[in-house]
Amino acid sequence: MVKEKLTKRETKKIQSKKSIIEAATKLFAEKGLSETSIADIMKESKLGLGTFYNYFESKEALLKELLNQMAEDIRTSFAFISQTRETYTEILESVVVQTASVLDKNRFVLPLFIKAADKSALPPESEHETGAAPLFKYIFDGIIKKGQENKEFRDDIPAGIVTEMFHSIFQAASFSSLPIDFCDNVHYKVMVIIDGLKVK
Template sequence: MVSRQEQKEQRRLLILQSALDLFIRKGYGETKIADIAKAANMSMGLLFHYFESKEALYKVLIQIGSEKLKMEMSFPDTSPLTAFEILAQDIFQLISTNPFAAKMFVLMENAHHLEAMSTDIKEMLSEADKLMEKSIPLIEEGQQIGEIRQGNPEALAIAFWNALQGIAQYIALHPEAPRPDAQWIIAILKK
């Protein structure tokens, strides 16, 4: 038997999943709170019991995505190239087994292009840029030991992370598509 608390958490998750699907397919501006309630098969009143507004719901989704981006770029006893291989394989595994995670890549990218978002949402979105910045010293280290190709480390970070971003977005919108091999992304960096 499902407890009352478990039922509340299941409803909250259903709302988040329904909103995420609509936000990535229709966009934030075109998604109405009534659309989310309908997709979650509940009344608007019940939805408002969980989230006070569409922006509050969007903010929770952005918080979830931002928390996942707060990973450390520290891989003790691992070469820089191996660290990027681990990152790419982990992300590919995540997006292949968890449709919600793949859709979060789409949401986070789309959110960067919204002008009318609150300051706190924009601050959360800056985590994606921080992740790219954190990877630059790792690329430089790999260049120094000769396992990562020469070139502008920031440009290499941009190429690596945006290749992952693009693949995650495509898989989110086309879940039946074949999965690229993580080594293809590593080839961007490999000397």
Template sequence: MDRRQRKKLQVQKSIVDVAIKLFIEKGVDETTVAEIMEGADFGIGTFYNYFQSKEDILKYALAEKISEVKRSLEELNQSSANPPQKISQLLLILGKIFEENQQLFKLYRNQSLSPIQPPHGPEFRDFLVNVIREGQENGEFRVTIPIEMVTEMFMGLIQSAITSRSLIPFQENLEYKLDLFLEGLTEKK
């Protein structure tokens, strides 16, 4: 990446960071492009070199988080971890990203924007199916449970932790659910 491209990315990141902060403080509708650009220390015209609307900023920020999940998936896929470890790491990665970005996800949902390919899209599903299949072939996971049921339960874990009304902190809640899930999935020896 050359110097000009790095500078463009820095400007874009600055605009996004200021905008998200203002969106969280004031709301998307109540935040103006002028306020965003004043906070980022750029002219209003610069905004339109990068984004067409405030909603585009939300889409961009969410797409960045999805890319982060996909990179983590690729790293995990290349790792030497066994299937139970991969399932655990995957859930904890997703939980961490959700926990760190709850306000961004809430903003996006509240705007009723058109869906962006979620992190549990085809690549995610393929990864999960392959890990489960590998675990079943290695005798680490029960073969009596269909893969479709395991993937459905896994996604339910994430949703359950996200919507939990428990007083247990989010990450700890997720870890308890993961233990229960793996206990039922692993082959008894």
């Protein structure tokens, strides 16, 4: 099947949207979400203010797209890791570390990621939950349950409790006063939890 070549107009639209997202990501990281205006984003992207609304209804809609892109990054990493690691312990550790890396590159969404951690563990396809945090919970809940079924993890602790603990790692690392890199901080905490989770 031969791919159709994009027209100049289509190529320009793709590039414009990409420029807006990249500008927003840069400014959100530098100034924060609330301090970044649509005008700031468009000035950074070197596009006219009205162009923004050709692609997004609001700043919140742009943010949602960024969160969904992060979720896709986590989903892709999980698919690769689950095929290249032999044990659920290795999968669990690798996915947490990879998620930390994604969050570290997009620190402005970390408060949203933490806030999105409610008590449910619905699949990401649910109309009630979208973005990286619900996907994280869904993936980790599945890994832990499979590890329990495989007798690799203790089954006397509900999977949901362990999932909540892993989610709280990111919050603890983000507020840590220790002179340790965010990703390393997360990794140390992961190893402690996994050690207590494994069947001895």
